[in-house]
Amino acid sequence: MNKHKTILLLSGGMDSLLITALAHQRGDDLYALFYDYGQKTNKKEKDCFDKICDHYKIDNNSRKVLNLDALKSIGGSSLTDSNIDVEVELDKKSIPNSYVPFRNTIFLSLATSYAETINANSIMIGAVLEDSLGYPDCRPEYYATYNNLIRVASTCDALKVETPIIRMTKSQILFKCVELKAPLELSWSCYQSETKPCNECDSCLLRAKAFSEIDMNDPLL
Numbered sequence: 001m002n003k004h005k006t007i008l009l010l011s012g013g014m015d016s017l018l019i020t021a022l023a024h025q026r027g028d029d030l031y032a033l034f035y036d037y038g039q040k041t042n043k044k045e046k047d048c049f050d051k052i053c054d055h056y057k058i059d060n061n062s063r064k065v066l067n068l069d070a071l072k073s074i075g076g077s078s079l080t081d082s083n084i085d086v087e088v089e090l091d092k093k094s095i096p097n098s099y100v101p102f103r104n105t106i107f108l109s110l111a112t113s114y115a116e117t118i119n120a121n122s123i124m125i126g127a128v129l130e131d132s133l134g135y136p137d138c139r140p141e142y143y144a145t146y147n148n149l150i151r152v153a154s155t156c157d158a159l160k161v162e163t164p165i166i167r168m169t170k171s172q173i174l175f176k177c178v179e180l181k182a183p184l185e186l187s188w189s190c191y192q193s194e195t196k197p198c199n200e201c202d203s204c205l206l207r208a209k210a211f212s213e214i215d216m217n218d219p220l221l
């Protein structure tokens with residue numbers, strides 16, 4: 001029987017590390033996509049992508065780096081626009097400025113295109129509802145709608161987008177990473193530094209909170 005083919009959206013962060021570990025544990029045939037959309041930490045993230053792929057023995061033919069300079073040209077996000085500072089406030093009610101407009105749909109469209117090409121069964125994405133702080137493309141209803149689109153618009157009959165960690169908290173994600181012996185030291189969360197985590201941005205603060213909640217030291221610090 002053919003193995004279940006899964007395309008991972010692997011940014012090198014803790015969430016995408018965990019989905020990689022979960023798909024690996026399930027015994028899937030793994031493929032990995034990295035998107036370079038001019039994010040401020042793209043070099044570091046790409047380095048983590050390669051190291052995580054190496055760790056899970058995803059060979060070079062099953063990895064793709066897709067260049068999305070257009071997203072940087074469009075701007076509108078603190079992740080891609082050098083004129084917008086990364087916010088450091090976790091409790092805001094509005095969508096944070098790290099939101100990249102319509103990004104996940106662009107990511108998923110390209111992943112679906114790749115899925116049709118290799119006849120994949122799943123696209124797995126590490127979207128997390130709680131930590132998304134209001135990103136509309138991290139909500140379960142968004143993924144249900146996207147799966148409807150695949151059914152109508154794609155040639156892959158059985159393809160599905162899977163969001164296995166969407167309802168987990170950051171500390172649950174971290175705990176599961178530890179349980180599955182996922183290499184946390186190879187992951188990167190900071191939105192603005194490529195050398196040492198800044199410990200100021202939303203993403204660093206969420207990561208630090210999770211490590212403190214499970215009473216563990218971050219191997220990056």
Ligand SMILES: [Zn+2]
Nearest residue numbers: 190198201204
């Ligand atoms: Zn940071």
